[in-house]
Structure formats: C-alpha cells, structure tokens
Amino acid sequence: MNATVDPRRKEKVNRYKAPQAQGQNGSGTGNEDLTPDYMNILGMIFSMCGLMMKLKWCAWFALYCSCISFASSRVSDDAKQVLSSFMLSVSAVVMSYLQNPAPMTPPWVSSS
Amino acid sequence: ATYNFAVVAAASSFEDNDFAEFEDFDSDDDFVEVPVTVGGGAPAASKEVPVKEKEPVVKAAQIQDDEEDGIVEDEDEFFKDDEEFEGFDAGEIKEETGKKPAEPKLTVAKIPMHFRTHWDSYWMEMLMLAGLMVYFTNFFAGKAKNAKLAQLWLTTHKGLLDDNFVLVGDDGKVENENPGLMKESESLYTLWCSGRTCCEGMLVELKMIKRQDLVSLIAGLMRPQQDQVHIKVDLTRGVMDPFVFCVGTKKTITKAFKEYADLSKYCTLVSKPETRYNVPAGFSVLSEIPEATSAILENRIITALSRYQQYIDYIHISDQYSGPVQVEDANNLKQPETKPVLMAGFNLPKNGDMEAVKPLLILIFYLMERLKGYRLSKEGQQKAEKNRSRVEEEFLKSTHAARAEAAAQRREDKRKAEKERIMAEDDPEKQRRWEAKEQKRQAKKKAPKMKRLAVKSL
Numbered sequence: 001m002n003a004t005v006d007p008r009r010k011e012k013v014n015r016y017k018a019p020q021a022q023g024q025n026g027s028g029t030g031n032e033d034l035t036p037d038y039m040n041i042l043g044m045i046f047s048m049c050g051l052m053m054k055l056k057w058c059a060w061f062a063l064y065c066s067c068i069s070f071a072s073s074r075v076s077d078d079a080k081q082v083l084s085s086f087m088l089s090v091s092a093v094v095m096s097y098l099q100n101p102a103p104m105t106p107p108w109v110s111s112s
Numbered sequence: 113a114t115y116n117f118a119v120v121a122a123a124s125s126f127e128d129n130d131f132a133e134f135e136d137f138d139s140d141d142d143f144v145e146v147p148v149t150v151g152g153g154a155p156a157a158s159k160e161v162p163v164k165e166k167e168p169v170v171k172a173a174q175i176q177d178d179e180e181d182g183i184v185e186d187e188d189e190f191f192k193d194d195e196e197f198e199g200f201d202a203g204e205i206k207e208e209t210g211k212k213p214a215e216p217k218l219t220v221a222k223i224p225m226h227f228r229t230h231w232d233s234y235w236m237e238m239l240m241l242a243g244l245m246v247y248f249t250n251f252f253a254g255k256a257k258n259a260k261l262a263q264l265w266l267t268t269h270k271g272l273l274d275d276n277f278v279l280v281g282d283d284g285k286v287e288n289e290n291p292g293l294m295k296e297s298e299s300l301y302t303l304w305c306s307g308r309t310c311c312e313g314m315l316v317e318l319k320m321i322k323r324q325d326l327v328s329l330i331a332g333l334m335r336p337q338q339d340q341v342h343i344k345v346d347l348t349r350g351v352m353d354p355f356v357f358c359v360g361t362k363k364t365i366t367k368a369f370k371e372y373a374d375l376s377k378y379c380t381l382v383s384k385p386e387t388r389y390n391v392p393a394g395f396s397v398l399s400e401i402p403e404a405t406s407a408i409l410e411n412r413i414i415t416a417l418s419r420y421q422q423y424i425d426y427i428h429i430s431d432q433y434s435g436p437v438q439v440e441d442a443n444n445l446k447q448p449e450t451k452p453v454l455m456a457g458f459n460l461p462k463n464g465d466m467e468a469v470k471p472l473l474i475l476i477f478y479l480m481e482r483l484k485g486y487r488l489s490k491e492g493q494q495k496a497e498k499n500r501s502r503v504e505e506e507f508l509k510s511t512h513a514a515r516a517e518a519a520a521q522r523r524e525d526k527r528k529a530e531k532e533r534i535m536a537e538d539d540p541e542k543q544r545r546w547e548a549k550e551q552k553r554q555a556k557k558k559a560p561k562m563k564r565l566a567v568k569s570l
Contacts, residue, residue: 012278064244071324
C-alpha cells in the first residue's frame with residue numbers, strides 16, 4: 001500500500017516540543033507516575049523523625065525511601081531534590097549512630 | 113527499728129542464753145528474720161518479719177547488743193555458711209548484707225557502649241546494608257534490561273519508521289544531536305517522528321515495567337504488569353471527518369471512558385459489540401456515530417483485532433481530543449483546546465520478540481490512510497455537528513455564571529479607571545459634566561423598573 005506512493009513529506013516536519021510546551025493535553029497518555037515524589041516526602045519525614053526521636057530504624061527506612069525515589073526519578077525533574085533527600089537520610093543514619101552507638105532495635109522491640 | 117531483733121536474737125543465743133524464753137517461740141521464724149543491724153543506721157526494710165507484737169523489754173536488749181557489733185566479721189562468715197540456713201534464701205541475705213546503709217547508692221552512669229567492642233550485635237545493620245546492596249545491584253540490572261528492550265524495539269521498527277517519516281527520533285535540541293530514543297526515566301523511553309502526510313507527528317512512548325526498582329518488582333508479583341508502547345499520532349486538522357471512536361479491552365475502555373474528556377462527552381458504550389460490529393470477545397467499543405464506527409471496524413481491522421488480541425490494549429480515534437477530563441473550576445472560561453488524534457496502546461510480548469508487534473505499527477499507518485480517505489454521509493455530518501454544538505452549549509451554560517461575573521468585573525474596572533482619569537484632570541468644568549452624566553446614568557438604572565410595573569397594574 002505505501003510501497004507505491006511515498007508518504008514522507010519533508011516540509012511537514014515538526015520538531016519535538018517537550019510535553020509541557022505541547023500543552024497539558026499533549027501529555028494525555030503519560031499520566032504522571034507519582035512514586036518518586038511520594039517516596040521523597042516519606043524519606044524526608046522519616047529522616048526528620050529519625051534525627052529528632054533518635055530512632056535508628058526510621059533513619060534506615062528513610063535511606064531506603066530516598067533510594068527508591070532515586071531509582072524511579074524522571075530525567076525531567078532535577079537531581080537536586082534526590083540529592084538533598086539522600087544527604088538528609090544519610091545524615092540521619094550517621095547522627096543516630098554518633099549519639100548512641102548501641103545496635104539498632106527493630107521497631108517492634110522498642111515499642112513493646 | 114525493732115523488726116530486726118530476731119536475727120540478733122539468733123546470734124546472741126549462742127553467747128549468753130538469757131533470752132531462752134524466746135527459744136520455743138516459733139523458732140523457724142528466727143531464721144526467717146533477715147536484717148542484722150551493723151553499726152546502727154537505718155535498718156533495711158524487710159517484708160516477712162512478724163515483729164510488731166514484741167514487748168518493749170526487747171528494745172533494751174537490742175541497744176545493748178549494738179556496742180558488741182564491732183565483732184561483725186565472723187558473723188558474716190557465719191551467715192555465708194549455707195547449712196545453717198536450710199530453705200533460707202541465701203541470695204537474698206548476701207544481697208541484703210552487701211547493701212551497707214552507710215555507703216551511698218551507686219548509680220552507674222549510662223555511658224554509651226563502645227563501638228568496637230563486639231560487632232556481632234550489629235546484625236540488624238548488616239541486614240540493612242545487605243538490603244541496600246541487593247537493591248542497587250537490581251537497579252543496575254533492571255536499568256540495563258530496560259535499555260536493551262527499548263533499543264531492540266527501535267532497531268526492529270527502524271526500517272518501517274524510516275519508510276514513513278522524514279525525521280525519526282528528535283531530542284528537542286536545536287541541532288538534534290542524537291536522534292533516537294529519549295530516556296524520560298529508567299523505564300520510560302519516548303521517540304518523536306515527524307514529516308508524513310496527514311499527520312503532524314507521532315510520539316511513541318515505551319512504558320516498561322520498572323525493573324530497576326525492587327519494590328515495584330515485588331508489587332508486580334501481585335498485580336500483573338506488562339511492557340507497553342503508547343503511540344499518539346497528532347493528525348493534521350481537516351484530514352479526518354468529525355467523529356469519536358474507541359475500541360479496546362473491557363478494563364481499559366471502562367477506565368478511559370471516565371478519564372478522557374472527549375470520550376465521556378461524545379461517546380456511548382456499545383451494548384453488544386460482538387454482534388453489532390463482530391469484534392472479538394473481550395473487546396468493548398465506545399462510539400459516537402454508528403456509521404463511522406462500522407466504517408472503521410471493517411473486516412481488515414477485525415481480523416487484525418482477533419489475530420493480535422493479546423497485544424492490543426486500546427485504539428482511540430477522535431477529532432475532539434482534549435486530554436483528561438478537566439476538573440470543573442469556575443475560572444477557566446474558555447473550552448479546552450481540542451485536536452484530532454489517533455492513539456493506540458499495545459502490550460509488548462513477554463519474551464521480548466519485537467517482530468510479533470511490528471504488524472501493529474503497520475496497522476496504525478493503515479488506519480491513518482483509512483481516515484484520510486473516509487467521508488461521513490450527510491446524516492453523519494449533521495449528527496456530528498449537533499453533538500458538537502450540544503457540548504458547546506453545555507459548556508457555556510456551566511460557565512455562564514462565571515463569565516457574567518467576569519464581564520461585570522471588567523465593566524467595573526473600566527468605570528473606575530475612567531473616574532480616576534477624570535479626577536486626575538483638574539479642569540472643574542469637565543468634572544462637573546462627568547458627575548452630571550454619572551447621576552443621570554444611576555437615576556436611569558433605577559427609574560425604569562418602577563414605570564414598567566405601573567403600566568402592568570393599569
């Protein structure tokens with residue numbers, strides 16, 4: 001069918017515009033995947049409570065959250081956010097061990 | 113302080129037996145007594161000592177004994193001799209005699225344990241570090257797998273794309289350094305092609321399973337996930353006739369029916385598509401104009417649907433596409449901008465054999481040619497026109513209040529600006545004339561209502 005007539009038209013070439021430029025409805029198919037943002041916020045909250053309430057398992061969980069948000073982060077959102085959440089969770093882990101180098105007790109132990 | 117008497121009695125009964133009358137007193141009690149007063153001071157409280165009922169004469173004996181307390185050493189050995197106290201809780205006595213009231217209560221300061229003392233108690237931390245290692249190895253493995261799959265899709269379809277498009281792969285930069293797949297995230301790759309008749313451009317979105325993220329892999333065990341490719345062709349205006357149509361698996365169609373604005377406004381769900389348009393079972397159809405739907409679902413498309421049923425997720429053709437349903441907020445006064453699109457979502461085969469899905473891209477090109485050539489009949493045209501004007505009216509009605517308000521606001525601002533302009537000019541004559549005009553306008557606004565009323569009552 002298209003072997004006979006060549007469908008290509010040189011003059012109709014449009015350069016690619018990032019979805020935002022093509023208007024909101026341009027990204028109709030790509031409904032946003034929100035996991036990196038959720039994990040980022042979760043990581044921040046857990047590292048805060050790890051730091052303030054000196055709970056080691058919170059700090060470790062925050063470290064995992066920032067890893068997950070790094071893994072599923074998009075190229076379009078800036079790396080600063082992921083970097084800051086990493087720094088925060090690593091500092092939470094280090095601080096909680098500097099203050100009290102006792103081994104970590106899992107949450108179900110300390111709460112009983 | 114008399115309760116500790118009995119033990120002393122036990123001790124003194126060996127030296128001078130003048131307290132014989134206590135011998136027959138429940139002697140086993142004597143041995144149950146615990147504390148011995150050594151050098152006075154507050155005797156340790158003892159629970160089981162039945163001492164209160166003793167006569168005062170006993171107190172005198174107890175004080176006289178105090179001086180002899182100096183010889184406490186051998187008594188200690190005596191108490192340590194276990195046979196003397198059958199059934200007596202030796203541990204308690206040792207602990208009791210150890211707590212000399214004179215010494216201050218030692219509180220051990222809670223100093224943190226030292227790091228390097230014993231590593232094995234940090235097993236929880238080892239576990240955590242191991243978990244991180246596993247996570248990152250899986251991250252790199254998944255990332256590589258996704259990249260390989262995306263590249264495989266591109267190489268399989270490159271020939272076909274080059275036959276149909278002048279520009280294949282554009283990274284949005286001015287001189288388009290590396291034409292090819294753009295990596296949006298570790299599991300999302302996009303490809304932009306342009307330069308073909310009857311379409312402005314085609315955006316191919318490879319949405320794959322997030323193999324790089326262990327958590328979503330585990331989540332994927334519960335809920336089946338598939339690698340998908342979403343194709344979105346922006347058709348040139350005027351190429352296709354005005355109608356909206358969508359065919360796909362039941363689950364996808366029910367979701368899309370609620371999610372997309374054009375589908376929810378224009379289309380109705382076809383009750384028995386198998387009999388009406390003999391689409392294969394498992395598919396459902398959304399159609400606006402039955403005539404157009406049957407024209408699209410002609411036998412070639414039906415054979416393609418049945419042969420590639422496992423790969424086809426949805427095919428959506430619409431000239432009023434405006435993306436997801438806009439949330440009804442009062443201040444967006446103008447209708448969302450619509451454009452004609454041909455969209456399709458296909459599942460990629462699990463074994464990564466891309467050749468099997470290549471005919472689906474040919475199907476897309478075939479559909480484009482069909483749309484270019486297909487014309488609605490007269491009634492179809494009118495029906496389409498009627499639908500569009502109905503939706504237009506609905507939109508106007510829903511935003512009427514907001515638009516009226518906006519218009520009033522605009523008029524108000526205009527008058528205020530004019531007032532300021534007049535006040536700024538210090539020419540009294542013009543101001544007086546302007547105020548007179550303003551009064552007349554206000555009076556006119558109120559007066560007519562009464563007059564009309566009066567006429568009616570006559």
